[in-house]
Amino acid sequence: MVMNRKCIIRLSRYKNALKRLKSLGFVKVFSGNLADAAGVTSSQVRKDFSLFGITGNRRGGYRVDELIERISHILGKNELQKVVIVGMGNIGKALMRYRGFEAGGIKVLAGFDIDPAKYNKLAEVPILPLEDFREFVQSHGVKIAILAVPDVSAHHVSELMISAGIKGILNFAPIQLRGADDVVVSSINLEVELENLIYFVNAGAKAEPEIEA
Amino acid sequence: MVMNRKCIIRLSRYKNALKRLKSLGFVKVFSGNLADAAGVTSSQVRKDFSLFGITGNRRGGYRVDELIERISHILGKNELQKVVIVGMGNIGKALMRYRGFEAGGIKVLAGFDIDPAKYNKLAEVPILPLEDFREFVQSHGVKIAILAVPDVSAHHVSELMISAGIKGILNFAPIQLRGADDVVVSSINLEVELENLIYFVNAGAKAEPEIEA
DNA sequence: TTTGAGAAGTTCATTTTATCACAAAAACAA
DNA sequence: TTGTTTTTGTGATAAAATGAACTTCTCAAA
Numbered sequence: 196m197v198m199n200r201k202c203i204i205r206l207s208r209y210k211n212a213l214k215r216l217k218s219l220g221f222v223k224v225f226s227g228n229l230a231d232a233a234g235v236t237s238s239q240v241r242k243d244f245s246l247f248g249i250t251g252n253r254r255g256g257y258r259v260d261e262l263i264e265r266i267s268h269i270l271g272k273n274e275l276q277k278v279v280i281v282g283m284g285n286i287g288k289a290l291m292r293y294r295g296f297e298a299g300g301i302k303v304l305a306g307f308d309i310d311p312a313k314y315n316k317l318a319e320v321p322i323l324p325l326e327d328f329r330e331f332v333q334s335h336g337v338k339i340a341i342l343a344v345p346d347v348s349a350h351h352v353s354e355l356m357i358s359a360g361i362k363g364i365l366n367f368a369p370i371q372l373r374g375a376d377d378v379v380v381s382s383i384n385l386e387v388e389l390e391n392l393i394y395f396v397n398a399g400a401k402a403e404p405e406i407e408a
Numbered sequence: 409m410v411m412n413r414k415c416i417i418r419l420s421r422y423k424n425a426l427k428r429l430k431s432l433g434f435v436k437v438f439s440g441n442l443a444d445a446a447g448v449t450s451s452q453v454r455k456d457f458s459l460f461g462i463t464g465n466r467r468g469g470y471r472v473d474e475l476i477e478r479i480s481h482i483l484g485k486n487e488l489q490k491v492v493i494v495g496m497g498n499i500g501k502a503l504m505r506y507r508g509f510e511a512g513g514i515k516v517l518a519g520f521d522i523d524p525a526k527y528n529k530l531a532e533v534p535i536l537p538l539e540d541f542r543e544f545v546q547s548h549g550v551k552i553a554i555l556a557v558p559d560v561s562a563h564h565v566s567e568l569m570i571s572a573g574i575k576g577i578l579n580f581a582p583i584q585l586r587g588a589d590d591v592v593v594s595s596i597n598l599e600v601e602l603e604n605l606i607y608f609v610n611a612g613a614k615a616e617p618e619i620e621a
Numbered sequence: 622t623t624t625g626a627g628a629a630g631t632t633c634a635t636t637t638t639a640t641c642a643c644a645a646a647a648a649c650a651a
Numbered sequence: 652t653t654g655t656t657t658t659t660g661t662g663a664t665a666a667a668a669t670g671a672a673c674t675t676c677t678c679a680a681a
Contacts, residue, residue, distance in 0.1 A: 201668080203607050207600040211582055225628065234584050238670055241630060253629045253676040270603045271610045278602065289502035290598070295582070299599045338609050339602065363605035369424060369508070371447050379608040381601055385503070386512045387420040388594055389491065389552065390483045392576035394416050395592040396551050397484045412638080438658070450658095451640060458660060466646040466659045 198246070203270070205243055208233040210266045217259050225256040272300045277337045281352055282344035283308040283322055286367050290341060291320060304335055325352075329359040339363040346370050353380075415456055416483070421446040422453065423479045430472050438469040485513045490550045494565055495557035496521040496535055499580050503554060504533060517548055538565075542572040552576040559583050566593075 212232035216224055226237040226244075233240070244250070244257075249265055251257035267273050278296075280287050283306050291306050306322040308314070315322040323331065332340070340361045344352050349368035356364055357375050366372050366382040374380045425445035429437055439450040439457075446453070457463070457470075462478055464470035480486055491509075493500050496519050504519050519535040521527070528535040536544065545553070553574045557565050562581030569577055570588050579585050579595040587593045 198607075198611070199668085200604065200608075203604050204600060207597075207603045208584070211597075211600075212584070215583075227628085232584060234586075236670060237628090238672095239668095241628095242669090245630065251629060252678090254627055254678050256628070269607070271606045272603065276602070276606050285502040285505045289498040292498045293598070295599060296602075299603075301599070301602055339605055363609040365601055365605055370428075371421065371425070371445065373447075377612070379605055381605055383596060383601060384420075385506070385596075386508060386514070387417060387424075388578055388596060389489070389509075389514055390420045390485065390512075391413065391416050392552055392578055392592055392594055393484045393489050394411075394482070395413075396576040398411070399590070414638080440658090449640070451642095454658090454660060455639085464659065465648090467648050467657055469658070 202243055202246065205233060205235065205239070206247075206266050206270060209240065209243075210263060210270065210272075213259055213263045213266070217263065221259050223256045224259050224262070226251075228256075267300075274300075276301045276339065277304050277335060278302065278339045278341060279305050279307065279328075279332060279337050280341040280343060281307045281325065281328065281356070282342065282348075282367075283310070283313045284343060284345070287341070287343035290343065291322075304337060305331060307331075325355075328355060332359050332361060337361070339365070341365045341367070342372075343367045411459070415459065418446060418448065418452070418456055419460075419479050419483060422456075423476060423483065423485075426472055426476045426479070430476065434472050436469045437472050437475070439464075441469075480513075487513075489514045489552065490517050490548060491515065491552045491554060492518050492520065492541075492545060492550050493554040493556060494520045494538065494541065494569070495555065495561075495580075496523070496526045497556060497558070500554070500556035503556065504535075517550060518544060520544075538568075541568060545572050545574060550574070552578070554578045554580070555585075556580045 209229050212229055213224065216228070216232070226240040229240045230237040247269055249262070278301055280290055280303060283291070287306060287308075291303060296303060303320055305320060307325045307328050308322060309325045311324070313322055314324060331337070338361060340356050340363070342349060342352060342356070342364050346368045349366070349370050349372065353364060353366070353372045353374065357378050362377065363379045364372065364374065364381070366380055367384075369384050369386060372380045372382070422442050425442055426437065429441070429445070439453040442453045443450040460482055462470075462475070491514055493503055493516060496504070500519060500521075504516060509516060516533055518533060520538045520541050521535060522538045524537070526535055527537060544550070551574060553569050553576070555562060555565060555569070555577050559581045562579070562583050562585065566577060566579070566585045566587065570591050575590065576592045577585065577587065577594070579593055580597075582597050582599060585593045585595070
């Protein structure tokens, strides 16, 4: 069952919304509630759930706990996900320190850089030489890597990642990575995001819908 | 002429690719070249250009310089774009220090926080109290703001931004902001991005296309 | 038990988005 | 000139996503 990326993004959104609802004491939730929280229509919510075989009660809606559990399972969030970061510049360091990941079951195992001044092999989350990358990810079974190096090194590092067995790359470098067929690449480009905002602000935005990350 | 967001993202991509091609010495470029660089089809490139009235020569392709100029103009990149950042946590600080913006004609004027320990009013790019936000953006005519505060404060700060006249918000908080009709919100949610990667990696990704930031 | 209302689940139509295919234009060569 | 090639520009076509509407089930109250 091959799923659409947009649909998966919505699932993540639903999960976030559900966690908030749960912390507010909600036990049950209706498609309309989730739709409001995620900024979509209730049809969409029900259809998304239907795609994944998620089912509720025809009158009582969905049980919050069950739904969170179910979506987390689909997203693979029931087991700890190990991640490494390459590039200890501004962005890389910020991501190393970002504590939001842990709550989401994502564990940053290590950072890597080529600059010896940045090494810190003894820290709880160590910063290691890039030469150690291959061995590290293989011995720890890491499949996901964050690429936060300058654009000139991005292509080279992405090849290293792929050859070391990385299967998913979150790319912060402002270039288009051409990955292997079994490697997923997702890019975040801050300048592109800002250019978008600038365009729509200048265009006198007419209620542009909020877009996926 | 109301434009599609995806289309604008592609324009940004084309522009980035063009800059690289230019630095390699290219003077002319064909739709096929740009398509390869941006990871789309040549038809798509031509159709995007057609939407904006960008036109080339029926056999000679497009002039690189002219095209960069044209796209930059459409994206509003020919004048300096002023931006402020609210929230001087990990992400906010990293964005303050990020030097990639300047090359793209984006100028971070100031950062804001509620924590007096973070103030630095005399720095070249000052960090100011959040109370000064409204006055600052109004006196400087700032229309774009980056929201990098914890989720609990995100809604409150976004309301402040909107009431102060901000028209575009780049949101890093993991919640769905509900903006006014004339305010554009674009969200970057790191956890959602990683969850996506995790899902497709676990699903044994079959050449998933790289996606927009 | 019956009835009515509320909400899920599903189908269908609409709208949006991307691809294909081809005619018209430009450049070049003979 | 005239023909040939190359690439654009766009209309037609296909595919995908969305939203509305309909059907079915469940619960609760009379």
